[in-house]
Amino acid sequence: MTTIENGSGTRELAGKRALVTGGSRGIGAAVVRQLLDAGAQVLTTARSKTSTVPEGATFVEADVRTRAGAEALAAAAQEVLGGVDVLVHNAGGARPHEGSSAIPDEEWQDALDLNFLASVRLDSLLIPGMRERRSGMIVHVSSSAVLTPIGPFLHYTTAKAALENYSRGLALELASLGIRVNAVSPGRTATPGGEQTREQWAEVSARMGGAPAETNADDTPPLGRDGQPEDIAHAVLFLVSERASWLTGRNLVVDGGEFPMG
Ligand SMILES: NC(=O)c1ccc[n+]([C@@H]2O[C@H](COP(=O)([O-])OP(=O)(O)OC[C@H]3O[C@@H](n4cnc5c(N)ncnc54)[C@H](OP(=O)(O)O)[C@@H]3O)[C@@H](O)[C@H]2O)c1
Incomplete structure (x- = not known):
């Protein structure tokens, strides 16, 4: 892994305190690894600890879908890090x-809680500290699927679309306070969750009587391969770094060229 320095010989996120949700595998674990590599102190969370939580990060169990989970996580961040500069x-x-x-009612609610309201709740608890320090970097992970919403995933893409709109509004609200807010929208990325979803999608598609183009789980992006978690983490790291200090309110679509207009 390339270590990016800030020009004065120190790693570019040295001294920064980062919180990453869902860092036990997939994209989140890659983000945690790259933040550690850039010199940040990292706290991460999932509902249960696994062997794939990157070494060097502090792990705390939390379910981000509830207000109580967000409060427990914010309290842990205060205790472990003393504050959060980078929130992913x-x-x-x-x-x-x-x-x-x-889509059952409870899954609509669950999709909204996990993919949208979890960010709103945790932001509301951690932004006051960023306001006081007049600095902070927030990244919301959305999905390129928002660009082609389809029935089987409407609960998910609707929640992520809300997240993107919220992310832009939050960026404008906080810009004058020195807090930058951006989004990253991955395309199909090889992760445990991504693979499981695509298997479920293929089964659903077969039950629906075939695979119409928009539900085809086998499409390969134009760049000829699926994304790797590191591809997405690179974009997140860029956005939280000083290299992106004049960038806020953006949604970076990282999808191997699948949606060139995204
Ligand atoms: N992979 C793709 O193709 C793809 C494409 C577009 C967008 N994305 C987005 O990228 C992000 C990461 O996806 P991924 O593919 O890396 O997923 P993944 O492999 O399923 O990993 C998800 C992580 O989030 C944690 N998590 C899930 N529910 C949680 C909860 N209620 N509370 C706390 N932690 C929870 C998981 O741990 P536990 O299950 O133990 O809690 C795990 O650490 C997601 O926002 C996803 O929507 C992924």
């Missing part, structure tokens, strides 16, 4: 169904 909302996902009407 990565935990997310949802199970596909046979069209929007087949």
